[in-house]
Amino acid sequence: MIAARATSTEVEAMRRALALAAHGPATGVNPRVGCVLLSPAGDVLAEGWHRGAGTAHAEVDALAKLAPGAARGATAVVTLEPCNHVGRTGPCAVALIEAGVARVVYAVADPGDHSSGGAERLRAAGVAVEGGVLADEAEAFLADWLFTARTGRPKVIVKWASTLDGRVAAADGTSQWITGPDARADVHRRRAQADAIAVGTGTLLADDPALTARDADGGLLERQPVPVVFGHRPVPEGAAVTRHPHDPVQLAGDDLAADLRDLAGRGIRSLFVEGGPTLATAFLAAGLADELLVYLAPAALGGPRLAIGDLGVGTIAGAHRYDFTAVERLGDDVLLVARPRPAGGPRPNEGN
Structure with missing residues (x-):
């Protein structure tokens, strides 16, 4: 499934984000997540992925590779809805807002009781948000983690x-x-x-x-x-x-x-x-x-x-x-x- 309002560049970036996510650990309490940051012109600015509990989330990992202010106006393409809670790291939604990201495209909504709500927080801050891009592929990739997150x-x-x-x-x-x-x-x-x-x-x-x-x-x-x-x-x-x-x-x-x-x-x-x-x-x-x-x-x-x-x-x-x-x-x-x-x-x- 591809969201109707995703550009072809964003779809390709989502495929790349899924490939990046595969570098993360397949077990553990945290999901494997990948992120690609695109310039307003559609060029890749930075990439990142989550390496396990206690390490930077994919969005923060990608942002850390840029100079301050370089992500302003960018689009973040991420395999899972940016989180909205404080755990071992801060909320990714806030990190994207503070970096000046203008648009966020994600594949699957975060099912967590405490971590969900990132899309709403981003929209409230004026960030354009599009969900459901390559959702079927992301659901299959995250199947075991999503099952556990949804059922406990x-x-x-x-x-x-x-x-x-x-x-x-x-x-x-x-x-x-x-x-x-x-x-x-x-x-x-x-x-x-x-x-x-x-x-x-x-x-x-x-x-x-x-x-x-x-x-x-x-x-x-x-x-x-x-x-x-x-x-x-x-x-x-x-x-x-x-x-x-x-x-x-x-x-x-x-x-x-x-x-x-x-x-x-x-x-x-x-x-x-x-x-x-x-x-x-x-x-x-x-x-x-x-x-x-x-x-x-x-x-x-x-x-x-x-x-x-x-x-x-x-x-x-x-x-x-x-x-x-x-x-x-x-x-x-x-x-x-x-x-x-x-x-x-x-x-x-x-x-x-």
Whole structure:
């Protein structure tokens, strides 16, 4: 989407600002933001981006590269609405006003309760403001941060690997390996994309998982999720997770919504729930599973070891409904990606 009143020069500057924003840290409590300052004639005066909590915001970073007064009459093109609050740094809206910027073009409105309102403050000071420029691209780029900013919690991805009949282990508890190497490699790739990876203490004590993201040879991938353990039982001293590149975080799991807010406060924007069935069931039952990754192997086991336990659903009308967003073949296995169906979404046909 491109705002109707943005010039072609401003649109190109927004694309450049998004590229600059990508230099910032992908995790943490602050968003990745880029800024391009244009002269009244449309020439680039300066560029900047945000490098993480406590550092200059993108607009201030760009302004700092100019001599005093050089930004007067300029246009600031920024990927996120300039902030309007005092945190570790001052409000960007005020910095732009004091620099004499005449116009501000931004992509996405700031959803923060305390940081929003920058556009109104700029307009009140006589600055022309245009929002929504390349909003779709910026929404996609900032998806994880925007989700957390809007909900107050990380996005939760619940994953399990099962047989066609929904079993995650044989009757004797063995489960290695239900799926093949292609599916397992995909899991590790997705682990590396998440900020944190979670298991319950039952799985931790039974399987002693490392909770790392690894390549086909067992080496650690460059990006590693923070390990999170839900439950009251202590993590054993010699557990594999204690040798993780990041220190494990342990949460009680009695109030998942509160635990997720705690993780958001630690800069966690996405949580990959790896297992086991008890923890996965708890997130689904609480309505806190934002995406399901189900790896299906062409096998059947029977028995009691189901991927998901009791969700408290007593009738088919109360079923948790999802929409498939992707189906992917991975060697002999199939990956199903699903997201909760929005309230009021279409229901299955009668009799199906």
